[in-house]
Amino acid sequence: MNEILNDIKTPAYVCEEAKLRANLELLKHVKDESGAKILVALKGFALSGVMDMISRYLDGATASGLYEAKFAKDFIKGEIHTYSPAFKDEEIDEILSLSKHIVFNSLNQWRKFKDKALASGISCGLRINPESSASPTDAYNPCARFSRLGITRANLDKFDSLDGIEGLHFHALCEESAESLETVLMSFEEKFGSEISKMKWINFGGGHHITRADYNVQLLINLIKNFRDRYGVEVYLEPGEAVGWQTGFLIASVLDIVENEKNIAILDTSAEAHMPDTILMPYRPAVRGESRSGKFSYRFGGNTCLAGDIVGQDAGNADYKFNEPLKIGDKVIFEDQIHYTIVKNTTFNGIKLPDLLLLKENGEIEILRKFGYDEYKRRN
Numbered sequence: 001m002n003e004i005l006n007d008i009k010t011p012a013y014v015c016e017e018a019k020l021r022a023n024l025e026l027l028k029h030v031k032d033e034s035g036a037k038i039l040v041a042l043k044g045f046a047l048s049g050v051m052d053m054i055s056r057y058l059d060g061a062t063a064s065g066l067y068e069a070k071f072a073k074d075f076i077k078g079e080i081h082t083y084s085p086a087f088k089d090e091e092i093d094e095i096l097s098l099s100k101h102i103v104f105n106s107l108n109q110w111r112k113f114k115d116k117a118l119a120s121g122i123s124c125g126l127r128i129n130p131e132s133s134a135s136p137t138d139a140y141n142p143c144a145r146f147s148r149l150g151i152t153r154a155n156l157d158k159f160d161s162l163d164g165i166e167g168l169h170f171h172a173l174c175e176e177s178a179e180s181l182e183t184v185l186m187s188f189e190e191k192f193g194s195e196i197s198k199m200k201w202i203n204f205g206g207g208h209h210i211t212r213a214d215y216n217v218q219l220l221i222n223l224i225k226n227f228r229d230r231y232g233v234e235v236y237l238e239p240g241e242a243v244g245w246q247t248g249f250l251i252a253s254v255l256d257i258v259e260n261e262k263n264i265a266i267l268d269t270s271a272e273a274h275m276p277d278t279i280l281m282p283y284r285p286a287v288r289g290e291s292r293s294g295k296f297s298y299r300f301g302g303n304t305c306l307a308g309d310i311v312g313q314d315a316g317n318a319d320y321k322f323n324e325p326l327k328i329g330d331k332v333i334f335e336d337q338i339h340y341t342i343v344k345n346t347t348f349n350g351i352k353l354p355d356l357l358l359l360k361e362n363g364e365i366e367i368l369r370k371f372g373y374d375e376y377k378r379r380n
Contacts, residue, residue: 004365005331008251011269011354015047015248015338015368018361023211023243024057030210030217031059034224036235039081041206042068044240045339049358049368051075054243060100062206062238066091069098081203081238083127083169085148087113096120103127103169103203106151107159118164125167125203126151132187133172134180139280143172153191166200168192173207175241178219181208185223196231203236210242244339249288250274250354254330255303262319263298265326269334270302271311273348277340282314288333294321300332304349347376 008014031038037059040051046068052075060078063069065087072080082095083103092113096102102117103125104110110126117124129150133143142149150170172184181204189196196202204224209215224235252269271278278285287300299318302309311334312318326332347353353371360366 004359004363005251005333008331008357008365009355010251010253010331011267011274011352012251012357013248013338013342013354014251014357014359014365015050015244016359017050017053019247020050020053020244021361023245023247024054026211026217027239027242028057030221030224030237034221034235035228036204036224036237037079039079039236039238040076040243041238041240042071043343044206045244046071046343047244047338047356047368048075049356049366052077058243063099066095069095073098081236092116096122101125101167101201101203103167105149107155110159110165114164123166123200124164125169125201126156126162126165127169127171128152128156128188128192130170130172130184130188130191132184134174134176134183137281140174156192156195162195162198167202168195168199169203169205171205171207173205175209175212176207177209178216178223181220182223185227196233199231199233201234201236202227202231203238206238206240206242208237208239208242209245210237210239211245212242241339246336248336248338248359250334250337250341252332252334254326254328254332256328257298257326258301263296263326264301265298265332266301266303267332268303268352269354270304270306270309270348270351271300271313272302272304272306272309273346273351274302274354275311275334275337275341276344276346278311279308279314284312284315284317285337286335287320288335289322290320291323292321294323296322296325298322298326302351304351306349347379350376352376 039062043064055077061072061076063082065084069082079100081101082099085105101123127150129152138144252267254265256266258264300311355370356368358366
């Protein structure tokens with residue numbers, strides 16, 4: 001394995017086929033036992049080279065707008081559900097032609113596109129705000145005060161009629177447990193119970209950390225089964241992170257080591273450009289081979305001119321320790337860097353986008369996509 005990794009031209013995201021399959025098998029188990037349908041949320045995980053595998057396990061994809069819906073059409077077999085905080089006039093016709101479900105965010109949007117949506121024959125839904133959430137920070141909390149996402153009970157009461165609406169969608173979780181879902185469901189049913197029984201489907205959204213080792217899978221299954229029995233509706237889940245959770249890494253090379261009170265290894269990758277959630281969340285990504293008791297300590301700096309482009313600095317712990325000293329040319333592997341990285345990365349400062357690779361179950365490396373100057377030129 002080390003020989004294979006040493007041959008990789010960096011930087012590169014490497015998705016591990018065996019780990020992705022294990023996640024998909026667990027999600028399929030939840031589907032089979034609960035009767036729910038599960039869609040991959042492209043906002044969190046969109047890697048074209050593995051979408052065929054995902055199609056064999058899940059029921060389709062959920063899109064956040066036209067381009068994700070087009071991506072789903074190109075690479076995924078199954079249902080396409082599309083939600084956006086606001087749809088554009090010049091895009092709505094194509095979105096309707098691609099989607100099985102469309103979810104509107106407000107009374108204004110429903111009124112504006114109602115006739116066109118109903119005439120298209122697809123199933124229409126509303127995103128509601130249960131005003132209950134279990135998110136780690138307001139940046140990821142769609143039910144925070146002043147949220148623009150979803151319709152509150154007070155605003156739903158302003159609807160003259162829900163004729164034509166076949167489903168309700170809520171999204172109130174971020175990397176959360178089945179216990180958190182249980183709490184949100186209580187609020188959802190308390191506020192919207194009179195409408196639920198009139199619907200054909202309810203979408204529980206994403207943020208379910210189903211593939212995390214300590215997740216209570218059986219509780220999730222029971223919650224879904226009991227909900228379906230109470231209301232006679234079809235239930236959807238749309239995880240993105242749970243699909244890509246712990247399925248691969250970002251591999252980089254040490255370009256230089258600078259000494260300024262600490263040893264700072266400059267890499268050919270960037271926290272700002274290639275691991276943006278480490279700054280936004282923030283969190284400290286694990287590095288393969290690090291040791292808490294190691295005698296050799298380093299900070300990892302990105303190869304951009306942003307002074308704060310230091311891995312882990314925003315999470316309050318930017319020092320990585322190792323049992324052996326790092327050398328220029330060494331490879332550094334940041335674990336769990338497949339979800340919410342490929343879909344968010346940038347070419348800030350002209351830095352090269354990491355290539356997309358697949359570590360196949362037979363041990364071979366497949367190049368899914370390579371990036372170079374043309375990608376920077378195209379974006380600017």
